[in-house]
């Protein structure tokens with residue numbers, strides 16, 4: 001890689017923790033519609049729904065990786081340095097539960113730092129609206145609007161390449177999935193910068209950064225530089241000893257499918273369960289940052305399965321369930337994640 005990334009990788013990932021070898025996909029091959037690569041994505045998405053995407057083998061990928069590094073540095077310069085009071089002035093959306101806009105930190109330590117994590121969401125819909133909208137980024141992010149937009153444009157291209165590959169593999173008419181994920185259509189897509197404060201020497205701290213969950217999205221594209229992200233070993237019960245580290249790799253994004261894809265395919269494609277804990281080994285004292293970009297179906301999309309020879313028909317019971325639009329579904333899904341009973345269920349489910 002040409003640019004200096006040493007500020008993003010302050011300490012090495014340890015080699016004595018159990019990691020999972022995620023498959024690697026080439027962005028270059030995807031953009032060239034390489035049949036083998038498209039087939040590979042489909043297989044992965046019917047299993048764990050998680051893979052590494054090589055951003056360095058295509059100029060578009062390099063640009064996106066550079067933008068993600070810039071977004072991370074914006075987080076490094078602002079989040080630890082601004083008072084909570086200032087950050088909290090950037091409000092979350094009224095529509096309860098959909099964290100696609102605003103700053104959020106739920107729990108604080110005695111020293112005023114976030115206990116687990118803090119994150120700031122940049123909404124795609126407002127930044128790309130065709131008509132003028134009543135929205136402004138807060139003063140501390142205003143100067144970075146173009147960087148956020150550039151990363152979001154790239155993320156939309158990458159997400160649609162993956163969705164295009166999946167719709168073909170599922171024998172769905174062209175555009176079935178991609179037409180639901182246009183850059184300018186109202187949706188709850190966002191760019192999120194997360195900060196997980198490092199462990200302070202001598203202080204005991206809760207290990208958890210972000211409890212076990214699946215994303216209420218179609219596709220999630222994650223850039224992260226320190227360890228912390230974990231997924232369960234496929235096929236095993238989700239118990240404490242079966243969680244595996246996902247090692248961040250320079251030049252790669254980590255992609256996963258979310259719940260929307262399980263719904264559209266009636267379970268053929270899998271939404272990946274994951275969690276974030278404190279960075280391992282020598283990385284633990286450093287603040288961990290992530291840059292997450294997600295694609296969700298456009299707001300009015302009915303959240304139900306498509307028909308295809310490869311998608312099982314809905315059962316009678318499934319047919320009785322009310323079909324929500326994407327915006328209401330996302331709001332409900334995220335609200336339920338905050339329900340302790342749901343959280344317990346997630347922490348002990350079989351992947």
Ligand SMILES: O=C(O)CCC(=O)C(=O)O
Nearest residue numbers: 194215224229276290292
């Ligand atoms: O920071 C990470 O590694 C993942 C964050 C995440 O899972 C989320 O925001 O949904």
Ligand SMILES: [Fe+2]
Nearest residue numbers: 213214215274
């Ligand atoms: Fe997540």
